[in-house]
Amino acid sequence: MAQATHPIKHITVTQHTITSKHLKREVRIDLYVPSQTENQSLSLLLINDGQDLPKMPFDAMLNTLISTKEIAPVFCVGIYCGDDRMNEYGVASQTDYKGRGAKATAYTAFVIKELIPFIKATNPSYSFYEMAYAGFSMGGLSAVDIVWHHPKLFSKVGIFSGSLWWRSKDYNDGYDENKHRIMHQQIREGQYQKGLKFFIQCGALDETADRNNNGIIDSIDDAMDLIRELKLKGYTDEEITYLELQDGKHDVPSWAKAFPSFLKWGWGK
Numbered sequence: 001m002a003q004a005t006h007p008i009k010h011i012t013v014t015q016h017t018i019t020s021k022h023l024k025r026e027v028r029i030d031l032y033v034p035s036q037t038e039n040q041s042l043s044l045l046l047i048n049d050g051q052d053l054p055k056m057p058f059d060a061m062l063n064t065l066i067s068t069k070e071i072a073p074v075f076c077v078g079i080y081c082g083d084d085r086m087n088e089y090g091v092a093s094q095t096d097y098k099g100r101g102a103k104a105t106a107y108t109a110f111v112i113k114e115l116i117p118f119i120k121a122t123n124p125s126y127s128f129y130e131m132a133y134a135g136f137s138m139g140g141l142s143a144v145d146i147v148w149h150h151p152k153l154f155s156k157v158g159i160f161s162g163s164l165w166w167r168s169k170d171y172n173d174g175y176d177e178n179k180h181r182i183m184h185q186q187i188r189e190g191q192y193q194k195g196l197k198f199f200i201q202c203g204a205l206d207e208t209a210d211r212n213n214n215g216i217i218d219s220i221d222d223a224m225d226l227i228r229e230l231k232l233k234g235y236t237d238e239e240i241t242y243l244e245l246q247d248g249k250h251d252v253p254s255w256a257k258a259f260p261s262f263l264k265w266g267w268g269k
Contacts, residue, residue: 010035010073011063018118022109023088028080029115030054032062033123034073042075043267044119044128046111048089048139050078056256065260071267075126077119079111081139089138090166091145091182097170108146112153132266134158134199136255141166141183144198148186151193158199158262160255161206161248164222171211181222184229192234199241199265200227201258203248220244241265 014031030050034042047053058078065071082088090101092108116131131154135143140162147157169180179185206219214221227240243261248254 009063010066011059013059016118016122018114020110020114022106022114023082023103025082027082027110027115030078030080031119031123032059032076032078033126034066034075040073041127041129042073044116044131045074045076045266046115046131046133046143047076047078048133048135048142049081049137051080052136052252052255053078055252056259058256058259061256061260062263065263069269071263072269074263074267075123075128077115079115085138089135089142089163091141091186092149093145093186094168094182096166096182097168097173097180101166104142104145107142108149111146112150116153130155132156132158134160134262135162136160136252137250138163140164144183145186147196148183148190148193151196155195156197156199156266158201158259158266159223160201160258160262161203161219161250162200162223162226164226165218177212177225181225184222184226187226187229187233190233196235197239197241197266198227198230198235199243199262201243201245201248201255201262203245203250203254205247205249207250219250 012033016029018027020027066073086100087103088107090104092104095101133143133147133154140159144157144159147154164183166182167180169175200223202220202223207217209218211218
């Protein structure tokens, strides 16, 4: 059911709750709907960890970018995570070395079979010419996994401090970064899909861990290696954008600082 709405000049935010059969829980979503765009074809952007968007605040950010005509209007959906986030936001094809990500297949089914149809059914005056996905940390891992495996549905993905370390073996159990990072392996085993574009953000202060002692923190290493795998598949610099914030941390303020760059990258006029 829909709850109260509150308008900003160019954005209306509406809260809904979906009872998901796949996740066996209620999922809250916030719709950030551009004003006066009915009967127009828009881009639909899904965002994991939607509970973090009000902290940015995302509505004011989106409103400013649209009102100043820095971006075209974008219909955005913030998806609130559940209590079992580490299981829902994994990689659908397999769990990690601790068995986490066991509900990622169910989460993917929720997005494809329940969320997107719900958005379209409850907003029949809008049509979408493309769909994109974004997420933070584990939510970023989930976003790229879903986009990679559904290239006919999605054309863009934004990964902010993505948990690209997600691995099938523990560091002390024969770990090999060329074999055991799950998302990297998914790309290595996949095929080039024309039309996909990737925005990848990291912060120089995301973490301090440096597993291979090369002087580069793991989150940046993992991001750069993901880009390397994408390029080996045929993706070019025109299809991949990397943003590194020197003062960026693994937190909402850093992602809020980076998100306008993503929006301008994807929908800038």
